[in-house]
Amino acid sequence: MTDPALTAIITAAAALVGALIGGGAAVATSYVQANAETRRQRTRVAAELAVAERRLLLDTGARTLAPISAYVHLFTGLLELQERGKLTADAYRKLVESNDELMRIAIEVSGTPMRMNDPDAKRKPGAPNAAG
Numbered sequence: 001m002t003d004p005a006l007t008a009i010i011t012a013a014a015a016l017v018g019a020l021i022g023g024g025a026a027v028a029t030s031y032v033q034a035n036a037e038t039r040r041q042r043t044r045v046a047a048e049l050a051v052a053e054r055r056l057l058l059d060t061g062a063r064t065l066a067p068i069s070a071y072v073h074l075f076t077g078l079l080e081l082q083e084r085g086k087l088t089a090d091a092y093r094k095l096v097e098s099n100d101e102l103m104r105i106a107i108e109v110s111g112t113p114m115r116m117n118d119p120d121a122k123r124k125p126g127a128p129n130a131a132g
Contacts, residue, residue, distance in 0.1 A: 042083070046075035066103040067110070074099040 050071030057065060077095040081087040 049075040067106045070103045
């Protein structure tokens with residue numbers, strides 16, 4: 001036979017441990033969901049900025065455009081630097097260099113940069129068109 005006081009202590013301890021585990025799981029879930037929402041919002045804003053940038057380039061007569069993914073990459077990185085408080089000239093320079101490499105690879109894969117208003121420009125099948 002066990003002592004009723006010991007049984008009560010074990011029961012209370014088990015309840016406390018269960019509550020701590022349950023509470024910890026709820027906090028962890030909230031944290032993960034908040035971070036996921038922040039990433040979704042950042043991506044949404046970066047995509048909107050990328051579309052606006054391409055429209056501006058088209059409106060100002062740019063003859064060569066990078067794929068939309070390059071603009072999204074640039075603005076996502078810029079927003080991340082700003083949110084972390086790490087937006088410096090050096091960090092921005094590194095981001096632009098990374099983005100330039102991404103554009104170089106995208107052009108290499110697609111064959112040519114997208115040239116606007118150039119009837120002689122040829123794109124490989126599946127390469128991006130003027131719509132994006």
